[in-house]
Amino acid sequence: xxxxxxxxxxxxxxxxxxxxxxxxxxxxxxxxxxxxxxxxxxxxxxxxxxxxxxxxxxxxxxxxxxxxxxxxxxxxxxxxxxxxxxxxxxxxxxxxxxxxxxxxxxxxxxxxxxxxxxxxxxxxxxxxxxxxxxxxxxxxxxxxxxxxxxxxxxxxxxxxxxxxxxxxxxxxxxxxxxxxxxxxx
Numbered sequence: 528x529x530x531x532x533x534x535x536x537x538x539x540x541x542x543x544x545x546x547x548x549x550x551x552x553x554x555x556x557x558x559x560x561x562x563x564x565x566x567x568x569x570x571x572x573x574x575x576x577x578x579x580x581x582x583x584x585x586x587x588x589x590x591x592x593x594x595x596x597x598x599x600x601x602x603x604x605x606x607x608x609x610x611x612x613x614x615x616x617x618x619x620x621x622x623x624x625x626x627x628x629x630x631x632x633x634x635x636x637x638x639x640x641x642x643x644x645x646x647x648x649x650x651x652x653x654x655x656x657x658x659x660x661x662x663x664x665x666x667x668x669x670x671x672x673x674x675x676x677x678x679x680x681x682x683x684x685x686x687x688x689x690x691x692x693x694x695x696x697x698x699x700x701x702x703x704x705x706x707x708x709x710x711x712x
Contacts, residue, residue, distance in 0.1 A: 545598065546606035556673065559665040560600035563683075566662050567593040569655035573693075576648040579700075582693075585626060589686065592619050596679050600666070604674040615678050623685045630696045638707065643694070645703030652694035659687040 541549045542557060550557060567590050574586040595613045602608055643653035663683040669675055698705045 544603045545601050545610060545612075546603040546608040548603040548606065555665060555669045556600060559662065559669050560597045562658060562662040562665050563593055563597045563600065566655060566658045567597070569651060569658055572651045573648055573655060576651070585622075588622070589689075592682065596682065599676060599679060600669070615676075615682060617678065620678070620682055620685050623682070623689045627685075627689050627692045630692045634692070634695050634699065637695075640708040641695075642706045642708055645698050645705060646701040648701065649694050649697050649703055652690050652697060656687050656690035656694065659683055659690060663687065 540552050542552050543549055544556070570586055570590050570593070574583060574590070577583045577586065592615055595615050598612050599615070602612065644650050663680055666675055666680045666683060670680065695705065697703075
């Protein structure tokens with residue numbers, strides 16, 4: 528028999544965490560890992576437009592890290608679950624930092640904020656950056672009352688920086704215009 532995607536167990540507005548705990552679908556924990564999942568989908572859109580193998584491979588690795596983060600957020604921190612979850616660690620943050628530094632070496636100096644846009648994939652980067660910031664805020668809100676590993680919000684913080692620099696790199700790669708923000712005063 529084929530696996531059915533629907534279980535009907537969420538029809539009354541609750542969902543299960545890894546470990547069996549049931550929570551309302553509006554719970555901040557669900558919001559946090561749902562936003563990480565949304566971010567992962569936007570990274571898929573970016574990746575679908577990338578030809579450069581090294582960048583493509585890094586985006587796959589980032590998506591893997593986001594699934595790892597999602598699995599930690601989808602687990603009840605109060606229960607000892609039987610499932611071994613993949614780990615996220617400081618090395619994952621360092622990979623992002625090295626990628627940021629490498630891209631920055633070839634980019635023009637920033638002299639002002641830039642308006643998002645210029646090319647579709649650049650816009651996807653800016654949308655992903657904003658979703659990443661929202662995920663970070665949701666995780667930090669969750670961490671006010673429940674145990675959340677610090678590396679999770681550290682990774683999300685660095686990932687939003689990475690996505691901004693990636694938007695600038697892709698602006699150059701796609702020969703798009705980077706439009707500086709000129710505030711009207």
